[in-house]
Amino acid sequence: MKKNAETANVHSFSEGEYTTAVLKAIENSVAKSRASLARHLGLSRTTTSTIVSGLINLNLLEEKSLLREGRGRPGILLDLDSSIWRAVGAEYHSGSWAFVETDLRGSILRTGSLKVAGRGPDAFLDCLAQGLAEFRRNVSGELLPAFGIGVPGLVDCDRGLIIRADDLGWRNVLVSEYVEKKLKSKALVINRNRGAGLAEARFGGGRGTHQIVYIGIGTGISAAFIVDGELIHGSSFSAGEIGHITMDKAGPLCACGKRGCLHVYSSGTAMARMAAALLSEGKESGLKNKKNQREPIDGEDVCLAARAGDRLALECLGEAARQLGLAIANIITIYNPDKVIIGGPIGSIDSPLIGYVRKEAERWAMPHAFDAVKIERAALGESVGALGGACLVLDRKLSLASVVRSK
Ligand SMILES: [Zn+2]
Structure with a gap:
């Protein structure tokens, strides 16, 4: 929906929109009482009180202790009702x-x-x-x-x-x-x-951050672009499909039908495939035991082995990070985020992956944008x-x- 400055100025809010705004202001701790809500949203005290009462009746808000904001009578602290x-x-x-x-x-x-x-x-x-x-x-x-x-x-x-x-x-x-x-x-x-x-933007490492990119790495790889806790969906819900950006036009075939996608280099599937190929060449690795027992090696195995210092696994991680770091560098240059958070079953493992990626991204990103970004591992766990x-x-x-x- 496009909104130019002129239409934005004449837009008048409906009651429902004000109710949503009141709820959001409390949720984000922008306002904590009826008086500060009225000031923040430019509403009368009466309208604010009516909206707040409605939200209390719906068990969405609750009144808490007295709150002293500057001089004058103390107000009643409002908060989300977490009990119902x-x-x-x-x-x-x-x-x-x-x-x-x-x-x-x-x-x-x-x-x-x-x-x-x-x-x-x-x-x-x-x-x-x-x-x-x-x-x-x-x-x-x-x-x-x-x-x-x-x-x-x-x-x-x-x-x-x-x-x-x-x-x-x-x-x-x-x-x-x-x-x-x-x-x-x-x-x-x-x-x-x-x-x-x-979830990471609202409750994890992205909390309070303006603009983040979350990159989830598991068997596949995809991202979320988030501004002030809200997801950018794109025109047809494909914003963030970084697994299928082209890294090499002549690269290996991807399941999507194109060649050389990031997925074929940096996903867990790609790491596992690389490890299996190196083992087949007879290279030494702790991963050999699993292969000998005819158990399939997955990306998580590779990351865990790399964490333990396994050279073959570190080689696979380095290869995956080379392409991932380049992709992230380009994202940093065009999107200028405050944070890049790497998560998912593979990204969440405390392995050398993030260090490798950071180094590679620094090589290729525009320095002005790279200086402003933090690249870190996801803070939230499995759920x-x-x-x-x-x-x-x-x-x-x-x-x-x-x-x-x-x-
Ligand atoms: Zn693809």
Whole structure:
């Protein structure tokens, strides 16, 4: 939606928009009392009080202790009410679904997981519905009536559909439709790394940071571009698909059909493939034991071995970082972020990867932009993707709580 300066000036806010703004101001600690809300939003005290009362009645806000702001009568401190509403988020990774229950502040109250028996989208969807049905049975408060779900691949968030997940060979998986039919509840779907980035931006290392890029590395690789805690989706939801930027026009074929994508060099799949090839050449490595036992080596094995100083694994990591660092350098130059956060099952491992990437990015990024950026490892643990799903629900808490209370 394009908005020029002229239309922005004449835009008058509806009551609903003011209610959203009040909730957001409290949530972000921009205002803490009725008086400071009125000042911050340019509203009358009466209108502010009416909106705040409505939000208290919906159990979204609560009154806390007295607050002294400058001189004059102390006001009553307002805060999100974390005692009633609960959000449930889910995320699929490494063949399992992870679940979280949070309060309105996004604090994780409970986690769960369920392994998918079988392969393919049918087993994936069945397990999701089963897991959510079980998980919601034990919710400790009142459930906001929607599930937020992080999934692999390119996602149409409006339709709750995986358009394509090339690693898995899936096309047009109707996630929302399936969950809504099975569980009679709304389902909000997002790419898992974009969800994880959102959680990291709001609750992890990106908190309070203006502009971040989150890069999730697992079997695949993709990113989230986030400004002030809000995700940039792009025109058709593909903003952040860095796994398929071209690093070498003549490079190896990628599952997406193009050649030389970042995915074929720097994903966990690529690291594992490289390690297997070097082992086949007879090179020495601790990874040999796993190969001898005919167990498949994955990207996480390579990272863990590299952390322990395994030379072959370090070589693989160095190769992956060479291309990843170049891609990140270009992102830093064109996007000028405050932070690049590297996460996902592989990026979260405390391995030499980040150090290698930082060095490579410094070589190729515009110095002015590189000097302003911090490159760091994700701060949140395993549940970050499911927490990202819960963020989608929390973003809609006003409308979801209103629906429940109006029944
Ligand atoms: Zn590709």
